[in-house]
Amino acid sequence: MSFCYVRVALDYPRSALYDYCWALPLQPLPGMLVQVQFRCRQTVGLVIEVVDTTNVPLNKLRDVQNACINCPPLNKELLQLISFAASYYQYSHGEVALLALPRALRDAARWPKLFAQKIIYRLTESGRDKLPDILPARATGARRLAKAFFRTELLSSADVRSLYSKAAVVLEHWKDRGWVQMQLCSAIESLKMGITHPIYEQQSTNIISSLNQGKGPNLNDEQYAAVEAIDAARSFIPYVLYGVTGSGKTEVYLHGLAALFIRQPDAQALVMVPEINLAPQFEAVLRERFSSWPSTACVTLHSSLADGERTRNWLAAHIGGARIILGTRMAVFASLPRLALIIVDEEHESAYKQQEGLCYSARDLAVWRAKQLGIPIVLGSATPSLETWWHACQRCHTTLVLSRRAVGDAVLPRVRLIDMTIEKQVGHYRSGELSLSLVQSLRDCLERGEQSLVFLNRRGYAPVLTCSACGWVINCSRCSAYLVLHKIEQRMRCHHCGGESRIPQTCPACGNVDLAPLGFGTQRIEEALSALVPNARVLRIDADNTKRKGSVNTLLSEVHAGDIDILVGTQMIAKGHNFKRVTLVGVLNSDAALFSHDFRAGERLFSQLIQVSGRAGRTGVRSEVLIQTKYVQHPLYASLERYDYVGFADAALAERRDAHLPPFVFQALLRASAHSLDNALRFLNAASAILYTIPGAECVTRYDPVPLNIVKVMHVHRAQLLLESTSRIALQRTMRIWVPQLHILKGVYRWSIEVDPLNI
Known part of the structure; x- marks a missing residue:
């Protein structure tokens, strides 16, 4: 083998690749994992390119010390995806490439054991x-x-x-x-034979139990047309599967997968879900449907997996032993050499956008990956994101419509608004969150032997604990936020930094012992319902009581078994669940999003309400959704009562066009964190000044730096600078010159770039 050099991507926040000498007795290939020395420490990198010459002085070059010969190199298509993501989101190749790998592969000391016989x-x-x-x-x-x-x-x-x-x-x-x-x-041989964690015990009853051997419920004409269109695609076609809740989008996915594997038995498919707690039930459906099919092993990829299981699943996908890869946003970077179909369920969910570290949109990268490979992609949702809907309106995406529920006699529940300005309040909760109409409906539902669901997207007992005498409110000492009362645990907690303290017995300002909770969380609603509907079996599901692995499935099993009468919860129960006995949904505290400073708040609220409404009436029983509001005339609620997503989306897009907001403009956000707000703003002002020196930057609008809404978290002050342009090309061209110059600026603890931000 001739002497050569390799360019290696390292997990370091600079965009450059690093040249190393290749002196190992094997052929270097792009995509190989290698062990190198960088800044006096051993680290793992990814070979991006093999070259014959280098501009680095030979006396400064170091040798590649080891290569992971047991792991086949990443293919060129995945390297192209890594390169595109690094370029578009303004990160280094290494930051993207190493994110795509399980932790065990990033530690060279674990390679021998990992690939042992x-x-x-x-x-x-x-x-x-x-x-x-x-x-x-x-x-x-x-x-x-x-x-x-x-x-x-x-x-x-x-x-x-x-x-x-x-x-x-x-x-x-x-x-x-x-x-x-x-x-x-060897481990690789076992994965090729299909040893990919095949053990499966059904832990959740929330599945379609009639699925077996690739046959499922008969498709209606709309579902059949959607499956036919997906199966007929032989090139890149982005499908928007727009279907009402309960319309059988999952069945379309399953039939589409079955058709793919019949046509291409060795093909691979990527199925993405927005949240980890939705993965187990989707996995149950996939395993039950394809359990008897040869060579259709299903593996999952998400952050809750143990290191060993995640590594094994990733390698199974990389080798080709796994045919169906089910995962959250990180799965978009999975190595899939025979990828032939991508499915993104609930594509509108903000969970597909990484908010910390490498800020990327898994949905957008999935679309890019499908285009790169020339394969179809299905974006499923009852409320597509406005960006996706705009692409569909512009004929960039193909729309497949499921306008009715899949179960023959099932209809969408009736939506009724409860005017809280005139509604009589209930019980001793004078600032009451539960109206008389809702409580009476819950009692009637209990008498009929049916289940009900109460949705409040706020965990804890109360968001504020205040003194009734002087108005003192307990704040977090590390964040610019109030501590949330968690009565069951007898703790005050900050939902931003995780800090905790005891519940104070007296007011530190005036000594008053009359400290009162202000507002309602799920714990307080659970307590109130137990008192107002005493015969009901009430269960709460939120992040506080589902911390243990498998606890979500255990609690949901009680609901599906009929052991629960009233289910109280946050957004964890608002989507993806098939509650067959639920006929009543009550929605609390939805008005807060109507007047938010975030221009996407209305879109999120409409989607959230559509999703939670869809949990009711899925088996044909007459059902109802009660929404408590002080603004019964608001246009959003009017569209919701008619289930008119198209009308809502058209009006929202018209507003955004007039206001010059996405998807009609393109944005990037620079965030800075410092030990004082002045330092953060000073950094952002200096960054803004650099823009004036960049040719062509006049096409980019720069706004003044401002503090974040929650300005302080963990004693760190945060501020942001927004860039905007009507041309994505102009914005990207400016950022490629601008971002490298930010590394020379000082005075902040951390800074980060987010392209196409969701939260401003």
Whole structure:
């Protein structure tokens, strides 16, 4: 092999690639993982390019120390995606490339163990015939092990240990009788054979139980037309699957996947969901539908997975052993050599936009990746984002419409507004959040033996604890925010920095002992409902009582089993759940978003209300949605009562066009964090001044630096500078010159760039 050089991407916030000498006895390839020395420490990088010459003096060049030969290189299409994301979002190649890798691959010391040979157990034909008959009913562990073998035929040593603690003794017994075979193979070989965490026990009842062997409920004409269109695509076509809640978008996804695998048995598909808590039920549906299909292993990719499981799933996708990759926004960077279809469920969700660190939009990158590969992409939603809807109106995207619910006799629930300015308040909650009409409807629903859902997107007991004598309010000492009362835990908590303190017994300002909660959170609503509807079984689901792994599925199982009468929760229960017994939805405190300074607040509120309304009436039972508001004449509520998303979207787009807001302009946001607000603003003013020196920057509008709404978090003050242009090309061209010059500015703790920001 001839002597050469490689350009390596490192996880360092500068855009340059770093040249190294290649002196290893193997052929260097773009996409290889390598171990190099950088600034006196060992680190892992990604080879982007192999070159014959370098401009770096030879006496300053270092050698590549090691290469991960067991892991096949990333393909050129993924390297192009990394390059585009780095360029568009103004980050270095390394910051993007290393984000795409699981943590184990970023540590060279773990490579030998990661790719070591493993023991694999295979079920024989004799074992498949004999095991069902010889296992006694009381041998639950052995039966669980056998059940896993019947499902997948191949199990790793880690899998069998997780299934049964005494598996080694049992497997030795089965091996002697010829029922299982044991063999050694590398991790990569096991992934090629389909050993991709195949063990699956149904933990949630929130699935479509009738799915099996690629056959599901019969499609209606709209669903069938959508599946036909997706299956007919042989090139890049972005489909907007616009369907009302309960219209069977999931069934369209599943039939589209089945059609793909029939046509291309070795193809891969990427299915993205906005939140981690939606992944288990979607995984259950996918596994049940495709459990008997050969070579259709499904793996998940999200941040809650343990390092080992995430690494194994990523490698399974990278090798091609996994056909369906289900994940959150990070999955858009997964290595998928045979990717043929991308599905983005609930594409409007802001969770697809990373808000910290590398700020990227997974939905937008998914569209770019589909265009790069020339494959179809499906963007599904009952309320598409206005950017996506604008593209559909401009014929850049193809719209597939599902206008009615999939279950024949199921109709959308009736929306009724409760005017809180004239409604009589209930109980001793004088600032009451629960109206008489809503409470009576909850009681009537209970008498009919039906379930109801109360939605309040505010966790805790009360957002403020105040003194009734002097008006003192307890603040967070580290943030410019109030501490939230969590009565059950007897703590005051900051929802920004996570700080906690005890509930004060007296007012520190005047000594008054009469401290009162102001406002309502889910804990207080749960308490109020237990008193106002005493016979009801009330359950609360929010981030406070679902911290343990699997706790969400456990609580949802109670709802699906009919053990709960009233479900209280935040946005965690507002979307993606098929509550078959829910016939009443109550919405509290929705007015706050109507007059927000954020121009996207109305869009988010409309989407949120449509989603939570869709939890009711999914099986044909007459249902109702009650929304408490002081503004019954607001146009947003008028559109909501008619389920008129098109009318709402057209009006909102007209407003944005007149106000010169996205999608009619393109924006970028520079945020600065410093130990004082003056330092942050000084940095942003200096950054703004640099723009005047850049040729062509006159096409970019720069606004004055301003503090963030929550200006201080963890003793750090934050401010922002907004850039805007009617030309995306002009904005990008300016930023490519501007951003590198920001590295020379001093005086701030941290700064970051966000292109196409969602929260301003």
